[in-house]
Amino acid sequence: MFATATKNFVEQVDRGGSLIPVSSLNDNVSLLTVVVKHKPSWMWQKPKYIPTDFKLNDILTGDTPINPVIIETDFIKFDGKYSDSIQGNMDAKFIRANVSAEGKESSKLQSSFGSLKKEEVDVQKLLRDCKDRVLDMSHSLIQQTKGKQKQTFGIVKERVLTTQPSSVIVEVQQGGECEGGLSLCKPKVPNITIVSLKDTGSLNKDTNVTMEIPVHTALAYALIELEIKKDGRYELCLMSDTAGGFEVDGCAMEELLEESGALETALKTTAADES
Incomplete structure (x- = not known):
């Protein structure tokens, strides 16, 4: 429900861009959060992103933390309504039996996020702060990731947040009918029916769910990928066509x-x- 709302939001405001929808309210996506990117196996698949419980400072050597300069700007005011409708039927006839079924489903999703803001890291200062810094290659997160060829690290450089209480409302209506009949004729007397069975059933279901979204909830974020050397030195991939990874x-x-x-x-x- 929340994942669908954020995915629709990103498709409307940044289709084909750098924003990644937050897939769960439980994801801890703050600036400089380390995100593991799973590269797809096939060209038509999309990468998967898993936010971790660690920030860049947590996997660096040394005692001096990186304190980024954060720039806040107003983004947009967003309210979206989406609806889908599916209907189908099936009718099958056999020598002594017939079955017919019909089903339909309609859904509506309303995302009322209101006024949103964007937080961004000053990338130029981040570049200066990262100069000569080294990753702790013995850190468990790095050890569990570097051996997998299709995984790499990214850090959150910007995110889109709610500034007021908002909501996501989903309404689903489902309905279906099924009817079947069976006729048995007396052997050698085809015109005489000795058993006739008929059954009809229907199912209707309505669902209405409202999710209240608190203030300062992240809806989407963008990454800077890391190109990591074997000795722990790393570079920020500043261009969108430059992919990170482990040496x-x-x-x-x-x-x-x-x-x-x-x-x-x-x-x-x-x-x-x-x-």
Whole structure:
């Protein structure tokens, strides 16, 4: 319910942009929160984002924390209404039986978020603060993530927040009918029916749920991905077309090349050059 509302919000205000919808009210998404990005296996799939319980300062070495400059601006006022309707039927006839079914469902979602604000980290200052800083490569979160080739780190650089109590309302109406009949005829006397059964059933269900959203609830956020070296040094990926990740050693790189078929091509090219 909340995830659907935030997804619709992002599609309306930033389709194809950098904003990522918050999928759960239980997600702790604040500025500089570390988010694990799961890269998709196939090109038509979308990445998955899992906010963690840690911030950038939690996985850095040293005792000096990074204190970012935060810029607050008014964003937009947002109220959205969405509706869907689905209807279908089925009718099947057999020699001595027939079945018919019909179902329909309609849903309405209303998101009343009101006036929203945006919080952003001053990226230029963040760059200066991150210079010469090193990640603690022994940290459990890093240890559990770096060995997985399709996972990388990002830190929250901006987020969109509510500034007043708001709500999400969902109304669902479901209905269905089913009817079936069975006729049995006396053997060798096709025109005489000795048993005739008929059954009719229906189901109707209405659902109305209201969710109250507190002030300062994050609806969406944007990330800066991290390019992490083996020794813990890292760089911020400032361009949207630059992906982060963990530096891999020679063996891991060889495995990646073997999987993609690139290693075989490289060996053939090398052999041709030597001859």
